[in-house]
Amino acid sequence: MNVHADLTPDHKVIAEKRGALVEFGGVTKTYGPVTALRPTSLRIEAGEFFAIIGPSGSGKSTLLGITAGFIVPSAGMIRIDGADIVAVPPYSRNFGMVFQNYALFPHMTVAENIGFPLRMRGVAKAEKAERVARALAMVRLEGLGDRRPSELSGGQQQRVALARAAVYDPLLLLMDEPLGALDKNLREEMQEEIKKFQKALGVTVIYVTHDQQEAAAMADRLAIMRNGRLEQIGSPRELYERPQNVFVAGFLGEASILPVTKTSPLAGGFAVAELAGGGNVEAVASTGVGEALCIRPECIVVGPDAEQTDNVFAAQVEEAVYANGSVRYRLRLDGSGHVVNARFSTRPDLVLMQPGQRTKVGWARRDGLLIEGRPET
Amino acid sequence: MSLAMPERRLEKLSPSAARHRPWSPERGHALLLLPPLLLLVAFFVIPLADVVLQSFAGPGHPLTQYERIFTQSSTLQVLLYTFQTAATVTLCTLVLSYPVAFVVSRAKGNLLHLSLALILIPFWTSTVIRTYAWIVILQRRGVLNEMMLDWGWIERPLKLMSNGVGMQIAMIHIMLPFMVIPLLNTMRGIDGNLLRAAAVLGANPLRQFLSVYLPLSLPGVSAGSILVFISSLGFYITPALLGGQKTMVAVLIEQQASRLLDWPMASALATVLLVVTCLLFLLYERAMRFARGGKTVGEVS
Structure with a gap:
């Protein structure tokens, strides 16, 4: 001492x-x-x-x-x-x-x-x-x-x-x-x-x-x-x-970050935003005015179940990568042409989708975040 | 993680790339060593052996010359003076070089290039020319004495030439790069984080230096010292031109050989110098191997 x-x-x-x-x-x-x-x-x-x-x-x-x-x-x-x-x-x-x-x-x-x-x-x-x-x-x-x-x-x-x-x-x-x-x-x-x-x-x-x-x-x-x-x-x-901006969202783990043009608030902390290139999404207005939409890959639903979610898009599988019990899909949305990444765990009986295959993609509005910053393109 | 991966991969590659050099003397290219080897044997090994043999020749029993060397007080004094001078020169060179090497080892960019140039340019200048320059500066009515007389610092010119002081100054000057370069080599390899670590762990700057920096710079200190000491032992030109009344052993050898024509004595003196030098070098190698836990020193020569 x-x-x-x-x-x-x-x-x-x-x-x-x-x-x-x-x-x-x-x-x-x-x-x-x-x-x-x-x-x-x-x-x-x-x-x-x-x-x-x-x-x-x-x-x-x-x-x-x-x-x-x-x-x-x-x-x-x-x-x-x-x-x-x-x-x-x-x-x-x-x-x-x-x-x-x-x-x-x-x-x-x-x-x-x-x-x-x-x-x-x-x-x-x-x-x-x-x-x-x-x-x-x-x-x-x-x-x-x-x-x-x-x-x-x-x-x-x-x-x-x-x-x-x-x-x-x-x-x-x-x-x-x-x-x-x-x-x-x-x-x-x-x-x-x-x-x-x-x-x-x-x-x-x-x-x-x-x-x-x-x-x-x-x-x-x-x-x-x-x-x-x-x-x-x-x-x-x-x-x-709850990343506040595009940099944090991109630095920590994976994220699909899509540019949005117009946002208008909804009740309950949500907002409706227009994706650049077309299409509307509902998302959490976490930091007030956001220029980007962030969705974590495990929140994205792919396949017929996507119909049940708040934001549904038709999409095409661009890439499917299997690694140690989980699969990652790169999907291109019809219309706006944006790319989203989905990831979920697989089971032995699950049939994986192939690149080129058409499917539905969706996510709940509580899983989409409007954040600050412009996504890198 | 992804950011650092490429760098780390590069670091890992380079040593192995160096190991797989396309050319190596082991792969049947040993013949390339033959011309220099023949040259060395013809003009170095054979004459050297001749010198050693000559030292046993002459009148009397084979060890007569060695007996003379170690019994005559005049030759013993020359040997002693030679070792004293070499030791003084080594010590002074070390004291002068250590701070210089430290500063240069920390330098970057243009400052580094400039300081390296300043160290190396004298190194490339002929020893004879530098010795003459010192004569001009140090002699009785030389630049230094004239200046000090003009400024009223001294009443009478200082004797710098005849008593060996001038010779030692010139030798120190000539030896500086031989000390700075090994020191620099070692110091540049000392991880700056080690000093920072010592600082965080509670070492003030003096203790950082004494317990971390100094021990880690010792390989450079010993490499430079042995280089300077051995070179100083055999120094000829500067002692011959600047030495004054006292002589170094190399000058004595020259006197014996070309003025007194006592070849056996000159050869014996040369052999003593050679043996002492070899012994010192062996001792140094031993010490280094001991200090490094079995590894050899390398890099410095």
Whole structure:
């Protein structure tokens, strides 16, 4: 505990096992004429697993770098449990961080790597050894303490990085694409492990990734970034089911996004919209005036059942792709010529449609969302 | 996920592409090595063997020359002075080169090209010319002394030529690129994230340097140091022109061979220099292999 106080003279840390409340107030970063991060305000609750996703150059790494202290913001403040830390150098912030390529020190053994933050804090030898051993056990790497990082597999290195970032009980754990270098199976395994780890420690996590599936699987809430600004913040389900604009809808999972021209409101939060190229649809007027219609693929009904839905179109199958118990159809609507994608699970007795086949397509009006932005064509 | 896939695939491809080079000496092309090999044997290996053999010739028992070297205080002093000079030059070169290499290793674009050019242009200039330039600067009524006299910094011209100081300055100058380039090579390979990681983990800039950067730059330090040290041991032109009263071993060899015509002694001295150099290099290789856990150093020469 004294150790923490020594390291962070600017703000006293209550060293119990719980996460920090993180608040960003108007945090901005500009490099000359280039804006890397527009004024960003955000509140991350104590103990929350918060993911930031976005394409490269969206500003997510800038935001993380500012939080860690590598990048000095041009304006704004960051508060940890109420105390502004912008002026605190990274080595006094007492955060944990896991890097994309782990950034393990190649000239140190695994135990020395994990013990490094304790050494920097002047922890006595015996206590250090004990805490390193406990951290090794926590990530199931007992007995590997004397190895060099280069002798470990990618997944093991990842776990060492995790142990090193958590061995000094930080209140905030920053993760910069920590699973980016692992293959798919290992990645899913590690997702679960990191999640368990975070629950056990109660630490607040800010997790940056460009993998939307990973973020949705792990995070309590996520923020989607583009061009240096936050597009939308919410739970994974909120963002998937209620995207506010075309970018969010397209970034998170699959969606059919069709351009609409005129909308007129109906009762109960619905609206009727005219599809560009002809045809009317009824949909949820979620953000007021929308220029695009978004439908998730699992909401689209194909075949005779489509007749029962609110928006029915005749269509032609353009493509049918089967993968592991589900089928995806690409369908072109008659008249307007727009393409919609449908996906549903199959059973062994189900006969799949073939490209060129004619069918009916439809969806319920509560499943169509009128959102902001123009669809890319 | 889909965004990063192509990049990662490229990264994976390139090392294997390098491994499947179309040309390799193992595939029956070994004959191509023959001409340089013949040249080396005829003009290097045979003469060298001759030198070693000559060192055992001459009057008295075969080891007479070696006995002379290690019993005469004058030759022992020359050897000692040579090692001292080489050590001083190596240390000074390292101290001067480390910050330069650090800054250049962080540079990008035009600044990087410019600084590399500034390091390499002197490297391509003849040692003789650079040594003469130093004579012009350092001699009794040279540029440096004249300037300091004019500014009133000194009353009388400083002696820089006869006491070995000028020689060491010139040698340091000539050796700088040999130190900077291996250092640069190693430093450019140090992942910047490691320093960031050290910072987040609680290391202040000094401790980041001492516990992470310095140990990781040691291969470059030792490669550059051994290169400079060995080159300095055998340095001839600069000590011959700038050395003053004290001589380096290479100058002594030349005196023995061409002025005193004592070929056995010259050969023995040359053999001692050669053996010491080889021993140092072996020691260095051992140390590097130990430090790297069995892998060889490579890349630097």
